[in-house]
Amino acid sequence: MSDKTKPSFSKALFSGVLLDELVFPYPEMEAEEAEDLKMMQDTFKKFAEDNIDSEKIDENSKIPDEVLNSLKELGFMGLSVPEEYGGFGLSATAYTKMFELFGGVDPSLAITLGAHQSIGYKALVLYGNEAQKKKYLPKLSSGEMLAAYCLTEPGAGSDAAGIQTRAIRDDKNGVYILNGSKIWITNGGIADFFTVFAKEEIIDKNGEKKDKISAFLVTRDMGGVTSGKEENKLGLKGSSTTEVFFEDVKVPIENLLGERGKGFKIAMNVLNNGRLGLAGGSIGALKVLLKEALGHISQRKQFKKTLSEFEMIKEKVAQITIDLFATESMIYLTSGLVDSGEVDYSLESAMCKVRATEISWIGLNECLQMVGGLGFMKEYPYQRYLRDGRINMIFEGTNEILRMFTALAGIQERGQVLRKIGTALKEPIKGYGVLTDYAAEWIKGRISTERIQDVHKSLSTAKVQFETWAKNLHFSAERALMHNGKKIIYREMIQKRLADAATDLYAMIAVISRVDSLITKKGEEKAANEINMCTIFCDQAWRRVRRNLLMVDSNNDKGMSKLSDFIVEEKKYPFEA
Numbered sequence: 001m002s003d004k005t006k007p008s009f010s011k012a013l014f015s016g017v018l019l020d021e022l023v024f025p026y027p028e029m030e031a032e033e034a035e036d037l038k039m040m041q042d043t044f045k046k047f048a049e050d051n052i053d054s055e056k057i058d059e060n061s062k063i064p065d066e067v068l069n070s071l072k073e074l075g076f077m078g079l080s081v082p083e084e085y086g087g088f089g090l091s092a093t094a095y096t097k098m099f100e101l102f103g104g105v106d107p108s109l110a111i112t113l114g115a116h117q118s119i120g121y122k123a124l125v126l127y128g129n130e131a132q133k134k135k136y137l138p139k140l141s142s143g144e145m146l147a148a149y150c151l152t153e154p155g156a157g158s159d160a161a162g163i164q165t166r167a168i169r170d171d172k173n174g175v176y177i178l179n180g181s182k183i184w185i186t187n188g189g190i191a192d193f194f195t196v197f198a199k200e201e202i203i204d205k206n207g208e209k210k211d212k213i214s215a216f217l218v219t220r221d222m223g224g225v226t227s228g229k230e231e232n233k234l235g236l237k238g239s240s241t242t243e244v245f246f247e248d249v250k251v252p253i254e255n256l257l258g259e260r261g262k263g264f265k266i267a268m269n270v271l272n273n274g275r276l277g278l279a280g281g282s283i284g285a286l287k288v289l290l291k292e293a294l295g296h297i298s299q300r301k302q303f304k305k306t307l308s309e310f311e312m313i314k315e316k317v318a319q320i321t322i323d324l325f326a327t328e329s330m331i332y333l334t335s336g337l338v339d340s341g342e343v344d345y346s347l348e349s350a351m352c353k354v355r356a357t358e359i360s361w362i363g364l365n366e367c368l369q370m371v372g373g374l375g376f377m378k379e380y381p382y383q384r385y386l387r388d389g390r391i392n393m394i395f396e397g398t399n400e401i402l403r404m405f406t407a408l409a410g411i412q413e414r415g416q417v418l419r420k421i422g423t424a425l426k427e428p429i430k431g432y433g434v435l436t437d438y439a440a441e442w443i444k445g446r447i448s449t450e451r452i453q454d455v456h457k458s459l460s461t462a463k464v465q466f467e468t469w470a471k472n473l474h475f476s477a478e479r480a481l482m483h484n485g486k487k488i489i490y491r492e493m494i495q496k497r498l499a500d501a502a503t504d505l506y507a508m509i510a511v512i513s514r515v516d517s518l519i520t521k522k523g524e525e526k527a528a529n530e531i532n533m534c535t536i537f538c539d540q541a542w543r544r545v546r547r548n549l550l551m552v553d554s555n556n557d558k559g560m561s562k563l564s565d566f567i568v569e570e571k572k573y574p575f576e577a
């Protein structure tokens with residue numbers, strides 16, 4: 001990120017500062033781009049209706065070659081490739097909307113397309129030099145080459161810094177010799193272009209030798225690249241997932257991507273980028289399955305009434321709708337931020353990924369529940385969407401790791417505040433005083449007066465709920481820091497609550513901003529449903545925030561940890577009734 005980068009709304013929130021200029025008005029796509037996007041969406045919908053049979057893809061564990069070839073011809077492999085290299089150069093918003101559509105039609109297909117462009121060649125788009133881009137992007141954009149992202153190894157999953165794949169630089173011959181293996185690589189069996197992360201020995205400024213991660217552009221035709229057998233998975237059966245082996249692969253030095261030793265940052269930034277597409281795909285799947293379930297519950301009768309007339313079914317339909325609306329608001333607020341220029345959106349994209357994958361999982365499960373036994377039958381799509389959706393909470397950063405990231409990055413606020421906390425964290429005893437001074441300064445100063453801009457009167461309760469609990473997030477985060485000092489990095493149960501509270505607050509502001517803009521555009525009466533959703537969502541959300549923040553200070557964490565240690569030691573549930 002450059003110095004021009006605008007601050008993150010949510011990171012500032014942890015410091016009690018409401019940067020409402022970043023989130024108001026709700027972003028809107030330019031008319032011309034919206035028109036292009038609609039054409040692209042219509043083309044894909046028509047193609048999917050005629051050619052994509054998801055039941056068969058799941059049954060045969062394969063996307064037919066004809067389908068992939070046609071998608072290549074239609075240009076769907078180059079959505080994020082800049083136009084000068086033959087792609088569509090879509091904005092983050094248009095790109096995410098396309099992935100929403102793909103995720104709804106067929107999650108296996110969405111992940112194949114996503115692994116190719118959200119992560120497979122994204123590092124090249126973000127960090128490649130002109131020669132590298134000219135050489136590979138046109139082929140990747142046309143689909144002549146398919147891409148994969150190779151980070152995970154048997155010993156390095158969440159702890160990606162622990163990778164063992166090694167690159168040895170041979171300056172004399174102008175190559176790196178790459179050795180190692182990667183597991184569970186999406187597109188592993190069908191890709192010919194791999195963004196590979198490997199360790200190399202680098203001499204640092206002090207003349208010391210250090211192992212650092214670098215990123216490499218590797219192609220199958222370099223020789224020494226082989227794929228393992230296709231994994232037999234719970235879901236996403238149509239997508240290719242294999243081990244990929246690199247044995248004495250001679251990678252030309254010019255295929256080093258970005259700076260030597262900066263590969264870990266590249267790997268993480270690519271994932272930051274990919275997360276919005278995954279979030280879009282997750283809500284796309286839920287929208288489609290909800291539609292399917294609605295068809296059933298509005299015609300199936302029990303007790304002489306249709307299922308949709310029962311209150312518990314109504315609650316499910318309403319809750320799924322509200323969760324979709326709120327999550328969609330977060331996602332497209334974030335994509336709008338990305339499109340608005342250089343902005344730090346790492347926290348927001350992580351929050352979107354966590355929230356979207358979880359409301360999707362819960363919602364898909366509720367759709368299955370609403371249709372009863374029928375949902376368990378293989379000839380209906382419910383079980384397939386549920387199986388396909390399960391992985392979303394695991395890959396591209398597990399939701400646990402992303403919660404840790406959200407809380408810790410939030411706590412480490414920018415600028416002077418960051419430096420103060422940074423010093424305090426390094427010197428927890430002396431730092432206590434610094435933190436206390438800092439807290440007092442903020443409590444007396446800006447925090448108590450922070451407000452967001454005026455919104456339509458129908459949203460004023462939601463606005464006050466947001467402001468009140470935003471302030472409390474800041475106080476709770478600060479207390480957590482004061483009480484735990486440096487050890488906050490190990491207090492994951494606290495991190496989880498702070499992350500969930502911050503996510504709810506971001507969702508609240510996204511919904512308020514979206515509905516406020518909508519009222520301005522079409523009037524209060526026509527926005528009645530959206531106002532209702534905003535009211536209900538914010539009412540639900542602040543209660544969750546309150547619960548999470550109260551439990552930052554008062555909780556059973558010690559007891560929970562102790563119990564877990566005991567059970568792990570016992571290696572089973574040891575109690576008998």
Ligand SMILES: Cc1cc2nc3c(=O)[nH]c(=O)nc-3n(C[C@H](O)[C@H](O)[C@H](O)COP(=O)(O)OP(=O)(O)OC[C@H]3O[C@@H](n4cnc5c(N)ncnc54)[C@H](O)[C@@H]3O)c2cc1C
Nearest residue numbers: 149150151152157158159184185186394395396398400401
């Ligand atoms: C279908 C599929 C496709 C994939 N595609 C790719 C791909 O294209 N490229 C690629 O590089 N990788 C890919 N992966 C790998 C994926 O990114 C990893 O599975 C993921 O990063 C998690 O690593 P792990 O499975 O080793 O779990 P682990 O890291 O072993 O974690 C296991 C559990 O422990 C939790 N955990 C770990 N550390 C902590 C902690 N500090 N605090 C709390 N909880 C913790 C995790 O959240 C998780 O719940 C894919 C995986 C699958 C299943």
